[in-house]
Amino acid sequence: MKSKTVLLFLLLLCIAFVSVEKNTFKYPKYFPKPVYQFENNQINDLKIELGRTLFYDPILSLDNTISCASCHNPYNAFAHVDHNLSHGINDKIGNRNAPVLFNLAWHKTFMWDGAINHLDVQALAPISHPDEMGESISNVLLKLNRNQIYKQLFYQAYGDSLINTERTLKSISQFLLSLISSNSKYDSMLLGKIQFNTQEQNGYRLFKLHCNSCHKEPLFSTFEFKNNGLTIDTSLNDYGRYRVSLMPNDSLKFKVPSLRNIEFSYPYMHDGRFKTLAQVMNHYNSIDLNNKKISTELKRNLNLSSNEKVDIIAFLRTLTDKKFLFDSKHTYPKNK
Amino acid sequence: MNVLFRFISFISIFIISYSFAKPLAGVKVVLIRPHQADSINIDGFKCYLSNIVISDSNKKKDLNPSNYHLLDFTSSDTATLYLSPFANANLLEFNLGLDSIINTSGALGGQLDPSNGMYWTWQSGYINFKIEGKSPHSPARNHEFQFHAGGYAYPYNSLHSINLELRPNKSFHLEIDLALFFKMISLRDLNHVMSPGPNSMKISKALASCFKLIEDEK
Numbered sequence: 001m002k003s004k005t006v007l008l009f010l011l012l013l014c015i016a017f018v019s020v021e022k023n024t025f026k027y028p029k030y031f032p033k034p035v036y037q038f039e040n041n042q043i044n045d046l047k048i049e050l051g052r053t054l055f056y057d058p059i060l061s062l063d064n065t066i067s068c069a070s071c072h073n074p075y076n077a078f079a080h081v082d083h084n085l086s087h088g089i090n091d092k093i094g095n096r097n098a099p100v101l102f103n104l105a106w107h108k109t110f111m112w113d114g115a116i117n118h119l120d121v122q123a124l125a126p127i128s129h130p131d132e133m134g135e136s137i138s139n140v141l142l143k144l145n146r147n148q149i150y151k152q153l154f155y156q157a158y159g160d161s162l163i164n165t166e167r168t169l170k171s172i173s174q175f176l177l178s179l180i181s182s183n184s185k186y187d188s189m190l191l192g193k194i195q196f197n198t199q200e201q202n203g204y205r206l207f208k209l210h211c212n213s214c215h216k217e218p219l220f221s222t223f224e225f226k227n228n229g230l231t232i233d234t235s236l237n238d239y240g241r242y243r244v245s246l247m248p249n250d251s252l253k254f255k256v257p258s259l260r261n262i263e264f265s266y267p268y269m270h271d272g273r274f275k276t277l278a279q280v281m282n283h284y285n286s287i288d289l290n291n292k293k294i295s296t297e298l299k300r301n302l303n304l305s306s307n308e309k310v311d312i313i314a315f316l317r318t319l320t321d322k323k324f325l326f327d328s329k330h331t332y333p334k335n336k
Numbered sequence: 337m338n339v340l341f342r343f344i345s346f347i348s349i350f351i352i353s354y355s356f357a358k359p360l361a362g363v364k365v366v367l368i369r370p371h372q373a374d375s376i377n378i379d380g381f382k383c384y385l386s387n388i389v390i391s392d393s394n395k396k397k398d399l400n401p402s403n404y405h406l407l408d409f410t411s412s413d414t415a416t417l418y419l420s421p422f423a424n425a426n427l428l429e430f431n432l433g434l435d436s437i438i439n440t441s442g443a444l445g446g447q448l449d450p451s452n453g454m455y456w457t458w459q460s461g462y463i464n465f466k467i468e469g470k471s472p473h474s475p476a477r478n479h480e481f482q483f484h485a486g487g488y489a490y491p492y493n494s495l496h497s498i499n500l501e502l503r504p505n506k507s508f509h510l511e512i513d514l515a516l517f518f519k520m521i522s523l524r525d526l527n528h529v530m531s532p533g534p535n536s537m538k539i540s541k542a543l544a545s546c547f548k549l550i551e552d553e554k
Contacts, residue, residue, distance in 0.1 A: 040441075040442065041442075115458060115459040115460065116459070116460045117439070117440050117460040117461070118440060118441070118442035118443075118460060119442070120442030120443040121442055121443055121450065121455075121457075121460050124450055124455070124457040125457050125458055127457070128457040128458070129457075129458065136451075137450060137451045137457075138451040138453075141451060164445060164449070165443060165445065165449050165450055165451045166443045166444060166445040166449070169442075169443040169450075170442075170443055173442075173443075244459060245489075246492065246532075246533055
């Protein structure tokens with residue numbers, strides 16, 4: 001009995017040691033604590049690399065034509081640039097705009113309506129969606145198991161070549177978690193390395209006044225569901241969060257998106273209805289105050305002058321993280 | 337360091353599993369199909385049972401080691417549920433479905449592997465049970481019916497706990513009486529449930545009342 005306790009203690013000690021050695025999830029001190037529970041999926045460079053290979057590989061789709069990157073382009077902060085609605089296999093058009101992918105460890109839910117409750121099961125949605133990758137996870141596993149390169153990559157990452165759902169999904173999560181954007185001009189300003197010019201400074205002031213309640217610093221989102229006053233597109237009839245919660249109160253609420261890299265992730269909103277930030281500013285400046293469903297934070301007239309709108313946009317441009325956008329660590333893997 | 341770690345973990349896993357290992361007793365679970373005269377054909381039935389607890393009159397409980405069971409009646413009308421035998425047990429409790437912790441834990445393996453086809457990919461969550469088939473009573477296309485029940489979040493939590501009394505030291509088996517289920521659910525009015533919500537709750541409640549404990553004659 002005693003020896004068992006000692007062994008158990010030693011075991012725990014070893015686990016603690018190993019996790020310290022391997023845990024390389026780094027983020028700025030001024031970011032809040034991540035929501036993602038790393039104890040069940042310890043960050044490890046080999047797993048990140050495996051996830052990256054999977055992310056860029058069309059093997060995840062039915063006809064081997066569409067990869068995650070087909071809709072999530074690294075040079076646009078992983079959004080689907082130029083498409084208001086995403087495109088999948090056989091040129092099928094989805095019903096929503098592909099969002100940016102970074103700082104995902106802080107999201108409480110995923111998708112515009114929060115339909116996905118955990119990052120590890122996120123990939124199942126596009127893989128199985130008939131208009132996206134049109135595949136099934138069991139068939140993906142068959143394909144991966146027949147592939148010598150993956151056998152090798154799983155072996156390197158997990159110590160044996162077993163390829164199963166859990167490992168596949170968790171590896172994709174590892175890659176997604178490694179996408180951290182925290183090197184914008186705004187970040188340098190926070191760290192006291194540079195100063196904003198007057199225009200950016202004024203934009204920042206107005207932003208804190210009108211936008212920060214939902215697009216909360218430093219991640220630029222509370223990741224909650226809000227109605228920002230967009231009228232419904234009757235060709236899509238997308239009621240957002242309501243579809244998931246079935247609560248009438250949630251009708252037309254969408255997850256607040258982060259505004260980091262916003263300059264590069266056009267078109268904007270869940271259906272990509274706006275092409276430019278100027279159009280977004282005009283929307284916020286002309287909100288219909290008779291609309292009862294709109295979230296309280298926006299139930300007032302912003303009365304922004306055209307200079308003020310330009311200033312806010314100048315501030316939004318300080319959220320562009322060039323280092324992130326062109327980081328060779330997460331673009332198309334070299335070994336392929 | 338690494339070698340040492342592997343060696344120690346091997347030993348301790350061995351010791352832990354040895355001290356917890358108990359021979360399990362298989363309990364037969366039998367699917368009772370609707371009567372022929374009802375013309376309801378079941379093509380598939382699968383369900384999750386979880387958190388199985390057996391207790392005696394002193395409320396002493398025994399939690400089973402592997403507590404998630406996917407029962408699949410696709411190719412046979414009987415399945416086996418493995419329980420740890422417990423002397424003087426007088427109550428068997430379990431859930432029909434999986435709880436919210438499991439539903440929000442991300443990617444899991446084994447019986448909980450999403451590739452078992454019991455997971456909603458477009459809206460995270462397990463399908464607690466599936467009943468599929470055909471009947472002339474169903475006005476849907478090809479007279480099909482398809483019940484996929486689940487949902488773990490308030491107010492549409494469709495998990496049901498089931499308590500069945502046992503007589504100590506009597507052997508028993510379980511029945512899932514689908515004939516009874518189709519007495520409660522009218523296929524004319526309800527033939528497709530594919531997501532969490534009020535209908536999922538309704539059919540879950542109905543199925544939960546179809547579990548019966550039958551003592552084996554001896």
